[in-house]
Amino acid sequence: MSDEFGVDLDEVFKVIDSADVLVVRFHLIDKRLLVDFRTKPGIRPIVMVVARAESVDDRFKSIKKLRPEFPYPEKVMTFHWPRTMPVILASGVWQHLVDRVSALGDDETTEQCGRVMEELLTLERAEVAGAIRGAAHYQTMWERQS
16 A cells, blocks of 8 residues: 555556556546557557446446447456545556557547546546535535525
8 A cells, every 4th residue: 555645556557557448436526437458450449437337237338339349348447546636647547547558559549548637637626616515415514694
């Protein structure tokens, strides 16, 4: 366990290095990061933000729907990221993932990684703002005075 980041970075790196398909769950946002490292000539890996699946079976079906040119994955590896997006950047985890997927893809793949991180940062900021404002799925400690 890394004292600085609160996770075992070596284990996270091993998961990234060995996964054919990876799902990352986050602490603050309900969306997931899906990375499918599988490639074929003319078909690059994908990196995208997806909705939370209701079950493992639903996740496999959603991956097959997104990637009909590939068989169902044998397994989907996952890890939970218990910290914020800036910490995934500072820890080197994001760069490790980008390096692996970019080596399998092309410039568009690398650019997609940047767009996905921007989306994740935006989602996280919105969630934090919602928590502060007392959005519907949060309970505030005080009542707003009119």
